[in-house]
Amino acid sequence: MGAREVRRGDDEADRGTLVTPSAEFPPLGPEERAALSRIGERWRAPRGPDELPVDPTLGRNRPGPTPSRFGRLTPIDMFTVEEPDELVAAEPANLPGSRAGRMLTRLRRVLVGPPLSSSAVLYERMRKVVALPILSSDLLSSIAYGPEAMLAVLVLAGSAALGLSLPLAALLVVLMIAVGLSYRQTIPAYPHGAGSYIVASDNLGTTTGLAAAAGLMLDYVLTVSVSIAAGVHAVTSALPGLAPATVPLGVLAIAVLLAGNLRGVRTAGNIFVLPTYAFVVAVLALLVIGYLRAAGRGFTAVPPPTVPAVEGLGLLVVLRAFASGAVSMTGIEAVSNAIPAFRRTEWRNARTTLSWMVAMLVVLFVGLVGLIHLNGLAPRPGETILSQLGRVTFPVGPWYALLQAATALILLLSANTAFNDFPRLLFFMARNGHAPRRFLHLGDRLSFNNGLVALALAAAVIFAAFGGNTEALIPLFAVGVFLAFTLSQAGMVVHWRRHRDRGWRRRLAINAVGAALSGVVLLTAGIGKFAEGAWVVVIAVPLLVLLARRIQRHYATLHHALALHPPPSAGPAPPPSASGSAPGGAPPGPAGSAEGEELPQExxxxxxxxxxxxxxxxxxxxxxxxxxxxxxxxxxxxxxxxxxxxxxxxxxxxxxxxxxxxxxxxxxxxxxxxxxxxxxxxxxxxxxxxxxxxxxxxxxxxxxxxxxxxxxxxxxxxxxxxxxxxxxxxxxxxxx
The missing domain is CATH 3.40.50.620 (HUPs)
Structure with a gap:
């Protein structure tokens, strides 16, 4: 056994569910391999494989400098030897030949970092302590605008309707726990990646899976837009003079996030760990001080300001408020999509991280809603409700500024969850032919650069189109994410019915509850917020499904045209006849074209x-x-x-x-x-x-x-x- 086989055997156990650069080059199937062998039997090259006028090994055992493309000698070797029959390109050999190209490449390496070897993909994975802030930043940061979104709907029925925030928060907690438990048991069932696209495709069919993928793609793009909008709003709430620069600040923040993620998973994780933990500590401090102050007055709720009603308090308003508050759950599916990015054992570490995330979400969400109610706060233009709560809780000292700074950071960086999962979703779709294959490619830092750039461009366009207005973006937000939630959980119901493992009835019931509750939010958001902008998502989802179908059809047609087919006969082919027909009387190729010829003698x-x-x-x-x-x-x-x-x-x-x-x-x-x-x-x-x-x-x-x-x-x-x-x-x- 050679060294290459030994390395493969050693790495196989470590690779497990890992996405590797080789995914861009799928192997031939059994039928094509058989056809290739039959074609090879008839192949007659004009000269033997060793009859070359040059040494193709480039004198691999000869030390010394190697000439560059322009004939100058360079002190580095462009190739190294690791196997007797292969050369390995050295990293500096990738530098462009022109002076401008070399300068741009060096600038890019300063911003992004030097390239990583393909073998480093085994180590570019996350520990739980790093994965938690990376993957939970979207989920935890949503509590900065989720409660306010719920209250913004309730206040339409007048200040008296704000008291419904507590029972609605209780229902939302039930939804959070149900969906969290559902995804917790989905992770070990799909340890190679339990995203809604994969689960729904496997159990409900390709079209349903594509609908879930479309919902997730819209969710990730809107996650970036909404998070950046909320983060910029937090900044302008503390510094109103920056309000006119909302759009430039948001686009700049998206560019910074893109640059950070282009540096790779592990480096991006180290960059974004501190802001998430800082936000959690700041909000916990806010809750502790706030509840201590409330305890000092016997937990007596302060009456909210008088707000006239512009709508009657009916079931539709309540359901819309419930759907708006449910945006606090966006990002709960992030862990299941990123299972391959965890260290071994991947699914176990992912499930533990998800449990921590849901527990932190419930504590922070319930604490904030309760404290907002006790302080009698109501949404008002120009200042977020979290900012109001910070001013009331920290009337003096630097603590309010620290809270706003931590909130702005987590909101701006919470979009990093989408930067982590959106390219991975496109990778899985491209692997199945439902997205352009360029999304299979891993960049210099083993990150999905094409997916990252696509996400940044789409989010920047939407952010600029809506002027960075959080309230205008949120109605678009809930439909896509809860479509993915509903289809994923419904797919797991089918999964348990098919496999019937030990305890499958209990697992099926949990996923069924999660699917039902998510479906209620989906219908409520789709109907109640249709006129407010949700119609964009309702129309975009089927269009994206249709686009994915067309892409897959193109790749299927292309694969059929380029697939290897066995020659008409297995014997050696005679020279072509004077009429130009192929050996054995068969036509030379499709429609008599020269492009069908696969043998040199043809x-x-x-x-x-x-x-x-x-x-x-x-x-x-x-x-x-x-x-x-x-x-x-x-x-x-x-x-x-x-x-x-x-x-x-x-x-x-x-x-x-x-x-x-x-x-x-x-x-x-x-x-x-x-x-x-x-x-x-x-x-x-x-x-x-x-x-x-x-x-x-x-x-x-x-x-x-x-x-x-x-x-x-x-x-x-x-x-x-x-x-x-x-x-x-x-x-x-x-x-x-």
Missing amino acids: VRHLVVVPVARLNRASLRALAYAASLGQPTLAVHIAPEEAESDRFREQWRAWGDHLRLETIVSPYRAVIGPLAHYLEALHATRPELTLTVIVPEVVLRRRWHRPLHSRAEKRLRGALRALPGVVVTSVPVHPPE
């Missing part, structure tokens, strides 16, 4: 060289084409007959070594006639592979590029859509 060439003028670049392209030993045709586009005749004279002076075809373009177009001519050639003999060799002058300086037409790039774009056409460039590097 490929028939025609090399075409567009020549504008006879100079060093075109002669080098002609020489390269002739060296291939295939039929070669030169093509010249002339604007008029006189120029065509003049070029033919030059061609004969050169020696007329290759067949020349001239095309007169009286309207002076070049790319169009050439592309149509090549398309006509291909239509005449579709079994031919047309290799178009284009001379290309490589310009080292960017400011030189506007001085040239860059026709080769336009030609490449025009020919890209033609099947059976290969475009290659012969570069010529003029001196500086």
Whole structure:
């Protein structure tokens, strides 16, 4: 057993549920592997694999400097050796060749950090003490605006309706515990990642899973927008002079969060640990001091300010207040989505962290609602209710400022939960073909950079569109998250009915209660807040599902077109016949196209060289084409007959070594006639592979590029859509 196999065996147990960079390169299935073997049996290469004019190992056992791309010697080795049959690229070899590119790369490394090796993914995982603040920041920070959202609905029925906050808070606590217990038992049932998308897809079908994923995506984007809006509001409540700069401050905060998360999971965790714990300590201090002051007056509630009623107190108002207060639960699903990010044993550590989160949420939420009631506070424009409570509890000293600072920090950084889970959700969707595959890629710091950037851009656009108004964003908030809650818990009900493990009835009952309560909030939020903006989410969810379906259909079609299929017969293939048909009388490929040829002996060439003028670049392209030993045709586009005749004279002076075809373009177009001519050639003999060799002058300086037409790039774009056409460039590097 080689060293590579030993490493694989040692790492296999540690990888477990871990997301690795290899996920971007899925292996072949059994049928494709069998087809590959049958194709290989018929493969006849023009020369053996070892008959190369260079040493492909680059003298891997030879020490010393390695030449760079521009011929200069560099003191570092671009490759190292870890296996007899493989080279490993050294990290500095990834530096761009241009000076500007190197400067940008170094600046990026200062901001984001140096690249991490793929093997470091085993260690970029979180301990519980770090995972708790990272994954609970969204959940715990929501108590800064969740109670206020509930009271903002109740106050519409007048100040007398504010007394309903206590029974509604009790119902919300029941909902929190039910959903928390539901997710607690979902985690060990799906230890590879128990997100709503996976659970709903597995038990309720792909479409339902995509609906849950759409709800979660909207939830994560709105989490960032709402958290940043609430954080900026906390800042402007303490410093009203900054209110006009709400949108720039919010966009700046999103950019800072993006930069922090691009540094990787572990580094981001170290950055965001302190603010979460500081907020918890600040709120606990607020509750202790506040209840001590209330005890001094015998827990007598202060009457709230008189507020006239603008709506009648009815069931709809109560249900809307309940749904608004339920936004205090957003983020409760974060742990189940991030199971692979925990250290071993992943699901056990995730479940413990979730229990801590729910317990802290219940204590802080109940404590704040009760203290707000005892102090007779009501929502008012220009200042958050938590800020009001802080002023009443800490009338003197620096404590109010510390509370507001901690609140602003946790609200601004609570969006980090979405930055942790949104890219991971896109990864799972992309793995199933329901999202672009670029979201499978791990960046330099082993973070999902594409998902992080997508989240930051979407959240910044929504934040700016709503002007950073928390109240305007919250109605959009509850529908998506409770859609995911409901479908996830309903999926777990089906899961327990299918598996019927020990104690499945009790587990089913817990998940059923969680699904029912979440469904009530979902319907209430969707109906009661439809006119306030929830209609956006109601419309966006099916559109996202449809988009995911279309993406999956595209990938399925592409996979079917590119999948390996066994050749018609397993025996060695004879040379192609004069008619161009494939061996054994079978057509050469799909619709008779040269693109269906998979064996070297099946490929028939025609090399075409567009020549504008006879100079060093075109002669080098002609020489390269002739060296291939295939039929070669030169093509010249002339604007008029006189120029065509003049070029033919030059061609004969050169020696007329290759067949020349001239095309007169009286309207002076070049790319169009050439592309149509090549398309006509291909239509005449579709079994031919047309290799178009284009001379290309490589310009080292960017400011030189506007001085040239860059026709080769336009030609490449025009020919890209033609099947059976290969475009290659012969570069010529003029001196500086």
